[in-house]
Amino acid sequence: MADGGNGFGSAAAKVDEARLWQRHVDMAKLGGTPKGGVRRLALDANDIAARRLLADWAKPYGWQVSMDAIGNLYIRRPGTDNDADPVLSGSHTDTQPSGGRFDGIYGVLAAFEAMEAIEAAGIRTRRPIETVVWTCEEGGARFPMGTMGSGVFVGRTPLADARAVADYDGVTVGEAVDAARAALPDLPERTFGFPIAAFVEAHIEQGPILEEKGLQIGVVTGIQGARRFRVEIEGADAHAGTTPRARRKDALSAAVAMVAALEKVFHDDPSDTVRFTVGRFVVTPNAPAVVPGHVAFTIDFRHPDDAVLTSLGDQVEPICQANRKGCAVTVHQTARGKPLTFLDLVPGAVDQAAKGLGLGHMRINSGAGHDAGPMQVAAPSGMIFVPCEHGISHAEAENATPADLAAGARVLAETLVTLAGR
């Protein structure tokens, strides 16, 4: 349909699967690990090199590359109306300590590929389109603050607060950003928080649903909410061989009863939408012949519906208290994040693009957090998911196919053209 003209599908047709894959290969060298993964911590030398590489790739096009005060990088393809708010697309270049080759970087490379494809198709959009790299999406990998760059952009986090955050070696974000700016002196300063028309983020799913259903495109409708709890159980250490059961205050036995009772309630979900995880479980003194006097465990509970987060989550404390078996128990809620539903502008455009291109797609909710979460505060936002192998991510084994990555870039290219207007 697109051949010859520059109507719908013409940008998608110019997406170059081999070029996009090669860019993934090149990026994966920056912080590449022996096991085939990537360790590229926020604003470290490899993360700065990734920004350098992107700036170099932009040069032949004459697109302006700039950086703001938190290290977010912007590559701008002008529109016919450069006073119009731009459409932004991108993700992040930083990874988990033993991360993979796709989480984050795919959203950046897909955006850049989409801009190249739009350029190749000769399409002039009304709004400027910009590829963006948000600084430090992976909270805790180096700095203990996630979605930092997008959070500062939208004003969620004051710049000074973000700059004061220190990594495990005591280096602050401020020092790291200043080092990045010094390493890239040719990039002009950009003020963050400028008005934008929309934000679109491509990402691997980090879950198994698309792969299982044999679909290439997930039209992301929102990011589920989360509640986190820490449960502490105080019993009494006792001799395993001599202490009768009636005299025990066995913290592990109580913890087991609590988790079993919680699972009964949280697992009663035929739709398999609830995400309930006891991930950390620490026993003291943890010796084979001693009845454990103390157990602490965490609960990570996520759901797209805030009413469910409330009704199920509020049962955590009473269920724990009902199963304390003579021990003392305290339940702390350590975090609560409301579910986010994207305004229909971006998901609608993504849906139309996928349908128009004839790609298998479905509406899907994101289990993990992403920069598109904070960005929704600034402008209508949304995401495009592509499948990843066995749903594995945050691991060196993370994998995706060149064909799926290209399919996502095609949908993104058409979506950006739609959002930027002709």
Added chain:
Amino acid sequence: MADGGNGFGSAAAKVDEARLWQRHVDMAKLGGTPKGGVRRLALDANDIAARRLLADWAKPYGWQVSMDAIGNLYIRRPGTDNDADPVLSGSHTDTQPSGGRFDGIYGVLAAFEAMEAIEAAGIRTRRPIETVVWTCEEGGARFPMGTMGSGVFVGRTPLADARAVADYDGVTVGEAVDAARAALPDLPERTFGFPIAAFVEAHIEQGPILEEKGLQIGVVTGIQGARRFRVEIEGADAHAGTTPRARRKDALSAAVAMVAALEKVFHDDPSDTVRFTVGRFVVTPNAPAVVPGHVAFTIDFRHPDDAVLTSLGDQVEPICQANRKGCAVTVHQTARGKPLTFLDLVPGAVDQAAKGLGLGHMRINSGAGHDAGPMQVAAPSGMIFVPCEHGISHAEAENATPADLAAGARVLAETLVTLAGR
């Protein structure tokens, strides 16, 4: 009844509660901790000093003190027939790393007090009576071998094997024993494994039963058997926010189901005789937002009846397999010790002594292991329990009353006279 004569009760009448308590106070200074406990590891400087102190206390009586090749110490009160096999009584001077003031040392001091009381009563026994200190009863506190001295004495462990055992710093038992021998050059060498007529060990109960029943004397009838298991569960790490439950191989969820199912079976015991403990429980990677891919836990299961050890213990593996929830599980039995019932000679004598002295007493089984276990191989053996506060032991808070300690020593004195004969 005993006044004036030296018949039944005359030895008990000479037990000196204040002297016995003062000896506990003096011994507790050797390795005393700021919190009122004792850290006196097998054959360390404090443990050698404890042997020195005992030898000094024996001097005024002219009793011969000797030491054997594994460091066991003997204090011999002669009999009228010194060719007759002696009656031995004692326990150990070593403690847990953060141990108490009574576990072990009470059995040594009660034996010495009993010998002093028999002496003061002017009783001449046919058999010699000896106070014994067994080396390294507390396995794992310094050297990873428990009831070592008694085990070598009865031939359970070859001397060379015991000497080769190393502590956490690489010092072997052989080196430590040689150092103890060098520090006590005046003590003649004793050959271990000589024939004995009987062995009696006094000990704090390390459980709450006597205290609860308001009785001063436990006539120990045996030591319960034990089986230990290590369960390893192999699931798969997964993202807590994105992985549907149906796709999870949650090792913690499986472990919780296993422990809950095991408790259902093992706790079905109205007599509260079964001792079932999951004491060690290790989760990997143990992060709040990661579905745990691996859990390892231990089971410590004890019971006085070997048939129950077999019938209940053999259910561990099938119950774990039935609750593996898609994970792989392996169950290893790491130890199996048969229950031990003391031959009636010593319990019968203890029972008669307690009854004759009008002390509240009951037959009781030992939950913990003791030197009397190995000793039963060499000769009829038995134990006398006295109450300890709240059943707490292997802890700095370990406590017992002067009156209860003296009551146990009185029963021991009469028991030794009975066993040694007049």
